[in-house]
Amino acid sequence: GQNIDQPTEMTATEGAIVQINCTYQTSGFNGLFWYQQHAGEAPTFLSYNVLDGLEEKGRFSSFLSRSKGYSYLLLKELQMKDSASYLCAVRDNDNYGQNFVFGPGTRLSVLP
Amino acid sequence: ETGVTQTPRHLVMGMTNKKSLKCEQHLGHNAMYWYKQSAKKPLELMFVYSLEERVENNSVPSRFSPECPNSSHLFLHLHTLQPEDSALYLCASSQDFGQGTDTQYFGPGTRLTVL
Numbered sequence: 196g197q198n199i200d201q202p203t204e205m206t207a208t209e210g211a212i213v214q215i216n217c218t219y220q221t222s223g224f225n226g227l228f229w230y231q232q233h234a235g236e237a238p239t240f241l242s243y244n245v246l247d248g249l250e251e252k253g254r255f256s257s258f259l260s261r262s263k264g265y266s267y268l269l270l271k272e273l274q275m276k277d278s279a280s281y282l283c284a285v286r287d288n289d290n291y292g293q294n295f296v297f298g299p300g301t302r303l304s305v306l307p
Numbered sequence: 308e309t310g311v312t313q314t315p316r317h318l319v320m321g322m323t324n325k326k327s328l329k330c331e332q333h334l335g336h337n338a339m340y341w342y343k344q345s346a347k348k349p350l351e352l353m354f355v356y357s358l359e360e361r362v363e364n365n366s367v368p369s370r371f372s373p374e375c376p377n378s379s380h381l382f383l384h385l386h387t388l389q390p391e392d393s394a395l396y397l398c399a400s401s402q403d404f405g406q407g408t409d410t411q412y413f414g415p416g417t418r419l420t421v422l
Contacts, residue, residue: 237311293362294365295340
């Protein structure tokens with residue numbers, strides 16, 4: 196089966212660093228995505244990992260360990276506009292073909 | 308603005324109605340997707356079309372019927388829905404299906420309420 200876990204909610208202070216974790220169990224891992232979704236808006240792409248290691252993109256970085264079924268999204272120098280839900284998604288090749296499985300999302304609140 | 312548009316943005320319908328959701332992408336992509344996002348539940352992939360052919364079947368009830376007349380347009384036809392089908396329905400597109408980064412670009416969604 197497929198299962199993705201994320202913390203439901205997190206709170207951090209403006210200017211700080213926050214790490215959002217994601218653990219997954221899939222039968223045929225083929226890439227992990229992070230999306231940001233502001234309330235009432237569509238998800239927007241943040242990052243993609245398919246090999247182990249860290250991918251850095253400005254204030255956002257994403258890490259993947261395939262052996263541990265684990266990823267995190269690191270947000271530095273937090274800004275108020277970073278308050279949003281962060282969705283972890285895995286592309287899974289199972290017996291029925293390819294599937295995108297999303298986690299429940301982590302709602303991040305950035306406080307002044 | 309992601310280049311993916313959806314209409315209508317809001318829809319209220321009775322259980323006996325028939326309605327359709329429309330999605331259009333202006334990105335020249337070859338793959339399009341329908342997702343369902345319910346309150347307090349993860350995004351659920353419903354349908355995938357690649358080059359106008361349906362490529363995934365995620366056991367969606369037959370009261371949801373997708374149609375992809377060309378690579379830029381995707382419809383979701385709705386009939387005899389249930390109140391539990393009330394949700395945000397998101398359309399997305401990607402350059403190709405199952406290739407490389409396969410980044411999906413999402414539309415703003417249609418907020419559906421079934422009475």
